Amino acid sequence: MELFTNQILAGISTGAIYACLALAVVMIYQAIDHLNFAQGEMAMFSTFISWQLMQWGLPYWVAFVLTIAFSFAGGIAIERVLFKPLAKAPILTNVAGFIALYSIINSSAGLIWDFTIKQYPTPFGSAPFLGSQLISTHQAGMIGVTLLLLLALYFFFQYTRVGLAMRAAASLPESARLVGINTSWMIALGWGMAAAIGAIAGILIAPVVFLEPNMMLGTLIYGFAAAVLGGLTSPFGAVVGGFLVGIFENLAGTYIPYAGNELKLPIALALIVSILVVKPAGLFGRHIVKRV
């Protein structure tokens, strides 16, 4: 029983990271209707920035805040330079854009910081959380930071003017322009926020997977799975999807014989596919129905 609780809690803590990435993916999907394949690489690059800042002697939280700000600006810059011109281009052109972005960021990180694995610190420590063997303080920190972030985002979208304008621009761009919203900047803002959220995910997962240019590959696949499972149209669904995927993954790795670490990814994904067969729009997604 203790093993079971332990696996659930471990699942929730990695699930928190998947939830963040899924949320970032959904924010961009809502804004431009494309999956950002480079979301993980953007997060990885941000994490390297924070590592570099710490190497230069800045304290953890200072580096953290600066990195978030840098990522926010970087996300906006990527949208302005690369994806704004592609806004009316066909899907495949956009896909090519994302793949280009993926390899540009991946290679630049390798060029600047090389491909050796680096230790990444945690501000929470790795002692048992509250004296319990079930979960470490870093895992508890991951869950805590994610929940705070989700709460902040909820208030932002529900109770601020900019949040309302962003929701309007994502759901009906033409109507949003007709009430005077600059939808183009709302999309850029969405990219900035997605990049910042991704940076938080990268920084939190780095102590677990270690820092290197390919660190987000596995995480991003889980993040995509989470977003699709929850429904790409629902931020709330993305978060729930993230936690579910984290829990599936851990339980599959522990309880299915021979699965272990090698097979837990395919098993978790197979489970997700079987859910999608029954509910193609995801658990919380909506089919877009248009009146004709």
Next chain:
Amino acid sequence: MTALLNVKDLRAYYGQVQALHGLSFSLNEGSLTTLLGANGAGKTTTLRAICNMVRSTGSIEFEGAALTSRSTEGIVRLGIAHVPQGRGTFTNMTVEENLQLGAITRKDHAGIVSDMERMYAHFPVLKQRYTQQAGTLSGGEQQMLAVARALMLRPRLMLLDEPSFGLAPLVVRDLFGILGKINREDKVSILVVEQNAQLALELADQAYVIETGRIVMSGAAKDIANNEDVRKSYLGY
């Protein structure tokens, strides 16, 4: 009277297809003008061209400011509210959020709150439903919400694209009554595009008739209503 909106030689294109062929008209400050015409005549295109939502050439001036080089949202910020065909309701948001979105470019919090109350006075049904998802409203209620949302901008000019579309006759009467009231009391100039010519001519003081992308007739609404050609083509008697 000074012209609030001046449109000259407007031509609009959908890809290679030309939809407007040199259209000119003007609106007076405080007027309620209707644009009549059959399906495909170019009524909707005219409204979309004013808000720069379709590629066009020619000149459009609003209070002396050229609109053709501005973005849609920039034009809205000058005080032109456009209620599009199909209403453009944010269906997955509440009635109240829809009204807040109408005022999203305004900074005067107290004014927004008092305008919200005024909208609930104009359209009591919206007050009963303010926490409800806008998509669950009936067609008539959604049209009222769309008009209320446009008014939240405190526009100088309101463009309405077929407000009567799909509504029961009684609801249309109601809505047009409110539009007249808004025009008189709130001093909002209105340009309304309608298929329901009879009702539109009763409401409006100025009218233009548009055929295949050109203005073919213009004048006071009551004169247009008495014109034999118009009666035969649009009023059916």
